[in-house]
Structures are given as C-alpha cells and as structure tokens.
Amino acid sequence: MDILHIVTLGIVASVLYLILKDLHGSFAFFVVLITSVIILFFVIQQLGAIISLLQSLGERANIDNMYIRTILKIIGIAYIAELGANITKDAGLASVAAKIELAGKVFILLLAIPIITAVIDAILGFLPAV
C-alpha cells in the first residue's frame, strides 16, 4: 500500500468520524480504532522486510541470536503498547492509557534483564580480581 493510500484512508476516516460523532458516539470510536488497525497492519507488513535484513546482518556479524530476538520483541511490545495507549486515550480514558504505557515499560525492562546481566558480567570480567 502506498503512502498516498494511507493518507487518503486517514482523511476518509476523519470525515466518517465527523459524520458519525453526532449520530452515534461508539461507532465513531470504532471507525477510529479500525483505521489505526488497518494502517498499523500495513506498516508492519512492510516492516517484515527490514526485520529480515536486520537478522541477516546480525548473522553476518556473528551476533548472538538471542540479543536480536530480544530487541525485536521489545520493538513489538512497544508497537502494541503504543496502539493500545493511543486508542484508550482517544476514548477518553487517559489514566488507563498511562497504565498501559507503564505495563509496556515494565515488560520491556523484564525482557532486557538477560542483556543487562550480560553487560554486568562483561564489566565484571574486565575488572581485575581482588
């Protein structure tokens, strides 16, 4: 899908939202939700190519597969949390959106624990044994 298609989709969605907002509020919210889902769907489909490039680069550089996999997982969590938080904020639940963002941050940190441990181990390996 082209960038033109996505922009057109956004404009059409805003017009439909303006029409539906006065008629029925919840359907207007569904229009917003489905627009975000469609756009994100296509962005992520395109992102697959970039991800495979990243993976092949990492294999060429002999980086441990675990690190790349963790980073990709973190990016995925960030995308999902961002979508959820923005949709929830649009519906007017700012506090729930803040909690979703908090949960995303916590899970990202949780996934990063092996990497942090590896970094600390490397630093400790540099230090001379006392």
Add this chain to the structure above:
Amino acid sequence: MLHDASILFQIAGIGIIVALIHTILKQMGKEEIAQFATLVGFIIVLLIVVNSLSDLFQQIKSVFLFQG
C-alpha cells in the same frame, strides 16, 4: 480482510443505519426495541473490529516475536 478501506465504510454504514433505526423506533415510541437494535448493531461492529484486531496481533506476533 484488511486490504482496503471497504471495512471502514462498512462500519460507518452500519453506524449510520443503526442510528437511523434507533431514531425511527424511538419516534414510534418503542424505546426497548430501539435499545435492542442499537445493541445488535454494536455487537456486529464489535465482531468485525475484534476480527481485524486479532489479524493485526497475529501479524505483529509473526513479525516480531518469531511465531511465539
């Protein structure tokens, strides 16, 4: 399913029709049936939206989380 904007127009059309039905039924004095029609339309739209949301989540899973 998510390949063009037709799903968007589908939802907007269902919304407009449901609002129309709601207004007409309310004018006829059948408040309960109007509420019921709104509920049914809401559930239909919810079905469409949840289906596409699950498509998106599957896509994210297969791209980022390695089919996990």
